[in-house]
Amino acid sequence: MGSRARVVFWSAAIVLLALLPPVVAALKEPFYLDLMRRVMIFAIAAISLNLILGYGGLVSFGHAAYLGIGGYAVGILAFYGVYSGWLQWPLAMGASALVALAIGAVSIRTSGIYFIMITLAFTQMLYFLGVSLEMFGGDDGMRIKTRSQFSGLVDLSDPVAFYYVVLVLMLASMYLVHRLVNSRFGMVLRAAKSNEARSRAIGFSPYLYRLAAFVIAGALCGLAGALLANHTAYITPDFMHWTRSGEIMFMVILGGIATGAGPLLGAAVLLVVESLLAGWTEHWQAILGPLLILSVIFFRRGLAGVLPGARDG
Amino acid sequence: MADALLQAYGLCKSFGALRASDSIDFELLEGETHAVIGPNGAGKTTFISLLSGDLRPDAGAIRFAGEDVTSLRSPARARTGFARSFQITSIYRDFTALDNVAFAVQAHAGHSFRFWRPAREESALRDPARRMLEEVGLGARADVPAAKLAHGEQRQLEVAMALATEPRLLLLDEPVAGMGSDESQRMVEFLTRLKGRQSIILVEHDMDAVFSLADRISVLVYGRIIATGTPQEIRANADVRRAYLGEDAE
Amino acid sequence: MTFGLVFEQLLNGVQFGVMLFLMAAGLTLVFGIMNLVNLAHGSLYMVGAYLAVAATAWTGNFALGAALGLAGALLVGMVVEVVALRTLYERDHLDQVLATFGLILFFNELVAIVWGRAALYTSLPAWLQGHVELFTGSRYPVYRGLVIVVGLLVAVALWYVVTRTRIGMLVRAGASNRTMVAALGVNIRLLYTVVFGFGAALAGLAGLMAGPIYAVQPGMGELILIQVFVVIVIGGIGSIRGALVGALVVGIVDTLGRAFLKPLLGSVISPPAAEAAGPALASMLIYLLMAVVLAVRPEGLFSSRGS
Structure with missing residues (x-):
């Protein structure tokens, strides 16, 4: 298997994604462009979760928090008339990193089920904060009239240009995480997941390394949030709803935990299945729920585990 | 004395x-x-x-x-x-034997907030690890996942890791x-x-x-x-x- | 802000607290004994509420409806354990979280299919609609008082069963030593199903009592579930006593915060600012409390585990 399958897989994936806009334009089916852009934005969120969950073993059930913070950073700046993406996006990432630092500093001291419950609870707190922000639409959220502007470099209101921006950022995120998890830093993360007692016995306290990974993941997911706000041109507390956290987590598992292509595959399959089921019945969640349970019980390797070449980034 | x-x-x-x-x-x-x-x-x-x-x-x-x-x-x-081995073998079962020891070398090489360079390509970590594996008699098994090693080999590996931290x-x-x-x-x-x-x-x-x-x-x-x-x-x-x-x- | 008003809100806090306790006790038992993280515990709360509402409408009798709702939650809990959760005991927490997340999606949608998405409201029978005179001179609803009494009775009964009876001993032994209990000739599979059903019944009880106070609607279980997580984090996992103390603290802090934070802030900062900040802060209060407890005691106030 090894490197040849890997080259084939990644070349095919990149070519397919890059060719999608002209194909969609020829078929006059803009819906698929929209769907795929959404898939790739969620893939970035899943990539960031995979860093801490897949490689670090931190079962965070609160990752949607950073989607929300990234989204609100864009929305609130736009609300005050600041449209520059050069300002919005770094701020979205910085604010997400800061919140991740605060949440991580408290929660990473615990482990197991505590960590799951705490990350979920803090995200719920941010959700309620969003609901109570009447000024920014409260429960209903608010529309973002103008997409992020990049001083004429690229125009996000052009769906195709926006698509390519998302594609490039997603590939960059994958590459970033690939480098991180194979560096010395990444080895500490993986080792602490594999056998924490052994890591401590040879001199590593995993806390600071895990916290650093948690902050990096938060910042990356904040970027996904900024993209999502631009994608929907709308921001609501639902960005941070706990079911969102569950969906992102499921993308990581479905795609294949701790794999390079897993987050993208998981995001693609989950969102496509969701949109197919939703087109068929309004009660699609009654079908998705059992599907989810079955895939947890019977499909533990994940999609990347069965696709040659998709395991490594 | x-x-x-x-x-x-x-x-x-x-x-x-x-x-x-x-x-x-x-x-x-x-x-x-x-x-x-x-x-x-x-x-x-x-x-x-x-x-x-x-x-x-x-x-x-x-x-x-x-x-x-x-x-x-x-x-x-x-x-x-200090370095210790445990009564019940404690190694990174999903790492290869060489990765196990190289990681122990890394533990001894200062902080690990190094985010970019692939650790598996650093000869400063791999070479001493390889030498240590040779020394305990696991040289030929360097690329085998630790979980697949025989029980005795796993115990040897654990001692090699302990020694790799000097x-x-x-x-x-x-x-x-x-x-x-x-x-x-x-x-x-x-x-x-x-x-x-x-x-x-x-x-x-x-x-x-x-x-x-x-x-x-x-x-x-x-x-x-x-x-x-x-x-x-x-x-x-x-x-x-x-x-x-x-x-x-x- | 009179003393009577504060006292009334305090009672409301206790009432909310005992409902949190019923949820937390089941969750913490199931985790302590089977090492299972059950996110769908909130769904059982919801199922209890819906079944009681439906059974009350069907029989025309509130007490009978409540009893049927309770039995229904117990049954649904045991079926869920046998069909879906039994295979998950040996899995890691991640798998358990995801599978029970799937259960939540399923139950929320199932309820929406059967009863629709709109909230249901139930009316109380005449004998529960009255008020009692408090010593402060104000009046307190009989029904909420009943909830408090039922919750505290269950707490006492639970404490007795877990610490003083043979079943409780088996339950505690099952937590620490599965094979030992199995060697005693106890059918551990059956024991687990019964314990899970029991936890489900506690959640169902909380749900059916919540019906006449809050709205009965899909998703109601998760709102309370996440607050129950805060209770468990504060109280320490695996401890009934911790669950009770945590539940009362969270119930009271949350209720008093929602009632009095805005006027209190208003006397410190400008009223319009308090108007905006009050509700936001009130809804975040219990989570901030959790953060403080974690910073001081990461293992919770009464954890049954060592440090």
């Missing part, structure tokens, strides 16, 4: 009503191999864990190379020069436990080669191994050290024979 590398005074540790360590005084000289023996349930693993910092003593103090290390936890003690003190908790006679003989030969240049505290059930390796032996019974001496002295000690060796003559 060499200086003491490690000294423990009055170490106590209880679990509920059980006194696993009962005011233990202990001394290890620089370069010495000091074995701790005792019947099952005597508190040997508790003692090792108190020394390594995995457990905190209820009372007592530990000095290492002249410093008081009592309040340091295991990662901090590891950084001052420790000043090696704590070995039953290194030949569960090994076949060939494997255990190879481990004893390897440890014999370390004698003199490596300070070792060895907990072991296998009396052949203990008496061929140890410079001194301490006997632990019900959390207390009842005797310390050379192998000859311990063999001759009436208390020890009564409390331990007599019952367990093989």
